Amino acid sequence: MTELGTLIALILTLMVFSFLYKENPIYRFAEYLLVGISVGYYLVIICRNTIYPLVIEKLFIHGEYLVIVPVCLGLLMFARLNKRWAYLSRLPLSLMIGFGAGISIPAMLQARILKQMSASMQSLATINGIIILIGIISTITYFYFSKRQEGMFGKVTRLGTYFLMVFFGATFGYTVMSRISLLIGRFEFILRDALRVIS
Amino acid sequence: MDLSRIDRRYIYLVIAIAIAVPLLLKVQLPVSVGPEVQKVYDEIDSLQSRDCVMISFDFEASSVAEIKPVAEAVIRHAFEKNLRIVGLALFSEGTAIGYNIISSLAEEYGKKYGEDYIYLGFRPQYVSAILGMGENIDQVYPLDYLNDDWKDFPPFSDVENYHDISLVVSIADGSLPTYWVEYAGSRYGQKIAAGITAVMATSYYPYTASGQLVGIIGGLKGAAEYENLLGYTGGGHRGMLAQSSGHLAIIALVILANVAALRKKR
Known part of the structure; x- marks a missing residue:
């Protein structure tokens, strides 16, 4: 079984790699297969790990009838499929948007802004801390568009672009590293698991 | 030309x-250990035997090559320290992969399901799941991945919410560690570490600098650093x-x- 799995994985890997030569039906077949399997897998996992324990079991085994409320709200989402009843889907949607906004706004404000601001001000005793503060101020200044970027203001915004370029460079470097890692993973699979050239 | x-x-x-x-x-090649990886290692190393760590497999199948060595290094460390592991997945594709990684390493270390580790499986709507576990993990996961009532396993029956979890490690290829920081970290004061793909690393450095993340293990290089600290040669090296x-x-x-x-x- 493992051998068969390895063989299928090898064939699919080569089918995907064939795209590097040129776009072809073999590659497209592998691509569609991935999409289909991903959706099928997701549905199975949802049914087995979510709908069964959280709905079926609670409702029919434990008799927790309150579960009917979220189930009905969820089913109302399907009302969008019919023009006449589509307005009913607004109820679960409005609940989701309201819940989402209410939960995420304070959490994001706290974690992404206040905590970050506080951290960037605490470390002013070190050279790194000063560089970070200069970087923050000059970069934010670059995104202030209500004043022409010239004179002293222009010099600060120019400094901001240098910081941005360093960030883009670092991100690109990490992206290359990440993609190379994925390629190493496939090559390791081909050479070790499929061809057994390396141990 | x-x-x-x-x-x-x-x-x-x-x-x-x-x-x-x-x-x-x-x-x-020799691998030098960076401060971000060292912090994650030190945090796990400082935990007492039988403390509980939560490992969340928040990635898709396409990232396995890069993320698997990271996950393996963290799980090896946890098993070596005799910690209890609660595994789960907030991305559907990570569910079976996470279970395979954790169960194969458990076999290698002679660890038993229900005694040393449990696997809760997947929940959709990660924000709700992360928030819900802050109140009661049992409400979010009444059954484990194998459809058993995990509360019946005595070593895990006292695990109620984040108060009973010493550290959450999110093994992710996307933005999930941010949600862990926002909802489990900020709201419940949960300590969080992240094992991430290299492409995400620059996004998470500010979180380590501010202390919102204990540390990060970034990609294959991060895995190699962690393997160095553990003294073994794995996928990273x-x-x-x-x-x-x-x-x-x-x-x-x-x-x-x-x-x-x-x-x-x-």
Whole structure:
């Protein structure tokens, strides 16, 4: 079984790699297969790990009838499929948007802004801390568009672009590293698991 | 020769050779440990035997090659420290992969399901799941991945919410660690570490600088650093020579492309 799995994985890997030569039906077949399997897998996992324990079991085994409320709200989402009843889907949607906004706004404000601001001000005793503060101020200044970027203001915004370029460079470097890692993973699979050239 | 007109397939060939040849050589490069990885290691190392760590497999199948060595290194450390592991997944594709990684390592270390580790499986709507576990994990996961009532396992029956979890490690290829920070970290004061793909690393450095994340293990390089600290050779170490030669090939190609562009300008 493992051998068969390895063989299928090898064939699919080569089918995907064939795209590097040129776009072809073999590659497209592998691509569609991935999409289909991903959706099928997701549905199975949802049914087995979510709908069964959280709905079926609670409702029919434990008799927790309150579960009917979220189930009905969820089913109302399907009302969008019919023009006449589509307005009913607004109820679960409005609940989701309201819940989402209410939960995420304070959490994001706290974690992404206040905590970050506080951290960037605490470390002013070190050279790194000063560089970070200069970087923050000059970069934010670059995104202030209500004043022409010239004179002293222009010099600060120019400094901001240098910081941005360093960030883009670092991100690109990490992206290359990440993609190379994925390629190493496939090559390791081909050479070790499929061809057994390396141990 | 006009370098700007070179067939892109030659570039693919150069990259393929740069990756494949080092993998065939049994040479290993020395790996120095960075502060972010060291912090994660120190945090796990400071935990007491039988403390509980939560490992969340928040990635998709496409990232396995990069993220699996990270997950393996963290789980090995946890098993070596005799910690209890609660595994779960907030991305559906990570569910079975996470279970396979954790159960195969458990077998290697002689750890038993229900005694040393449990696997809760997948929940959709990760924000709700993360928030819900802050109140009661049992409400979010009444059954485990194997459809058993995990509260029946005595070593885990006292695990109610984040108060009983010493550390959450999110093994992720996307933005999930941010949600862990926002909802479990900020709201419940949960300590969080992240094992991430390298492409995400720059996004998470500010969170380690501010202390919102204990540390990060970034990609294959991060895994190699962690393996170094644990004193074993795993997927991270094996890929380092290929990673370096791949980078050198890309640097050479970038220089070549710039030379070609300059020549064309003149």
